[in-house]
Amino acid sequence: MLKGSSLYKEVALLKNYLTKNRLKLTQQRETILEAFLRVDHITAEELYREISKKKRQRMGLATIYRTLNLLCEIGIGQQRHFDENRTIFDNVLHKKHHDHLICNKCDKIIEFESPAIERLQEEMAARHGFTLNNHRLELYGHCLDWKKCRDWQKSADR
Amino acid sequence: MLKGSSLYKEVALLKNYLTKNRLKLTQQRETILEAFLRVDHITAEELYREISKKKRQRMGLATIYRTLNLLCEIGIGQQRHFDENRTIFDNVLHKKHHDHLICNKCDKIIEFESPAIERLQEEMAARHGFTLNNHRLELYGHCLDWKKCRDWQKSADR
DNA sequence: CTGTATTTTGAGAATCAGAATCAATATCAA
DNA sequence: TTGATATTGATTCTGATTCTCAAAATACAG
Ligand SMILES: [Mn+2]
Ligand SMILES: [Mn+2]
Ligand SMILES: [Zn+2]
Ligand SMILES: [Zn+2]
Numbered sequence: 001m002l003k004g005s006s007l008y009k010e011v012a013l014l015k016n017y018l019t020k021n022r023l024k025l026t027q028q029r030e031t032i033l034e035a036f037l038r039v040d041h042i043t044a045e046e047l048y049r050e051i052s053k054k055k056r057q058r059m060g061l062a063t064i065y066r067t068l069n070l071l072c073e074i075g076i077g078q079q080r081h082f083d084e085n086r087t088i089f090d091n092v093l094h095k096k097h098h099d100h101l102i103c104n105k106c107d108k109i110i111e112f113e114s115p116a117i118e119r120l121q122e123e124m125a126a127r128h129g130f131t132l133n134n135h136r137l138e139l140y141g142h143c144l145d146w147k148k149c150r151d152w153q154k155s156a157d158r
Numbered sequence: 159m160l161k162g163s164s165l166y167k168e169v170a171l172l173k174n175y176l177t178k179n180r181l182k183l184t185q186q187r188e189t190i191l192e193a194f195l196r197v198d199h200i201t202a203e204e205l206y207r208e209i210s211k212k213k214r215q216r217m218g219l220a221t222i223y224r225t226l227n228l229l230c231e232i233g234i235g236q237q238r239h240f241d242e243n244r245t246i247f248d249n250v251l252h253k254k255h256h257d258h259l260i261c262n263k264c265d266k267i268i269e270f271e272s273p274a275i276e277r278l279q280e281e282m283a284a285r286h287g288f289t290l291n292n293h294r295l296e297l298y299g300h301c302l303d304w305k306k307c308r309d310w311q312k313s314a315d316r
Numbered sequence: 317c318t319g320t321a322t323t324t325t326g327a328g329a330a331t332c333a334g335a336a337t338c339a340a341t342a343t344c345a346a
Numbered sequence: 347t348t349g350a351t352a353t354t355g356a357t358t359c360t361g362a363t364t365c366t367c368a369a370a371a372t373a374c375a376g
Contacts, residue, residue: 022351063353065334066353086333104291121275130302131300138294143287181324182322182373224324243334244362
């Protein structure tokens with residue numbers, strides 16, 4: 001385990017899952033976990049470039065995909081499909097269920113939850129004789145404030 | 159234009175759009191339109207097999223894709239992505255905006271609309287300083303009634 | 317109706333994200 | 347430390363959709 005990391009608990013969570021399943025804690029898995037937990041939403045490709053830039057070690061794109069999927073199994077990540085033909089991985093470590101509001105102009109992603117909407121969804125399902133397993137609610141639009149929209153666009157930490 | 163078709167109006171709609179854009183009304187476009195208007199939701203591949211079965215004429219898969227996209231431009235169809243890696247085309251000719259309830263067991267698709275939910279969505283967007291362009295709401299679950307679930311599964315006309 | 321310019325078609329190649337292969341390498345428990 | 351086992355990364359493969367382009371169909375002026 002890396003010294004000086006502020007992610008002892010998170011790495012422990014990963015290690016625990018791995019051990020329980022006779023899997024191994026590798027350097028790349030740890031590196032990927034750390035980089036992933038630093039962001040909110042990211043694609044495999046972006047994470048790959050992010051890690052490669054700091055080229056602390058060789059890292060194959062396939063490993064990024066494999067590990068990201070592993071994190072989803074553990075429950076640390078979740079796949080999102082805001083636009084078809086690319087998967088965005090959502091870091092949900094300290095988050096509960098939420099839906100998304102997405103700006104088509106600056107790609108800002110806002111997370112929200114609406115108990116009222118969730119209730120109406122259940123009601124609608126029941127009305128049609130359905131038991132709900134999950135749902136997907138995505139709202140697309142644009143920021144009213146162009147300045148904010150641009151500022152977000154320019155900021156690197158997304 | 160085919161004789162005996164009950165789709166004069168719809169074919170006219172297509173022809174009108176085509177003429178307006180210096181495009182041509184071909185046999186395959188008419189065949190695809192007719193087959194498409196016969197269903198609610200269908201993939202390009204399914205429509206391809208459907209038409210090939212009745213092999214009234216040779217028809218390339220690329221033509222199906224091209225024409226389905228054309229119908230979407232006209233507003234007769236709309237792409238859906240209930241599961242990533244395959245596009246379902248929704249025949250929306252006589253439908254207004256609606257969302258979907260999908261059975262994970264039998265693939266039944268129920269269309270619904272909820273003004274109450276739509277209102278709450280707008281409210282949520284406004285709260286975050288957003289103007290809404292569109293949204294995606296999909297509810298996944300399963301039919302309570304297994305019998306109905308199976309019956310649906312067996313019925314051909316989907 | 318006919319000739320001609322223009323669009324469309326179908327077969328197959330190209331694309332692209334993501335998964336599968338597999339020999340070489342790393343991990344871990346005894 | 348050793349050896350069984352899992353993992354890695356380079357590469358190939360996959361599958362849905364789009365692209366290419368020569369041959370065929372269509373529209374429309376005459
Ligand atoms: Mn999120
Ligand atoms: Mn529909
Ligand atoms: Zn914005
Ligand atoms: Zn069902």
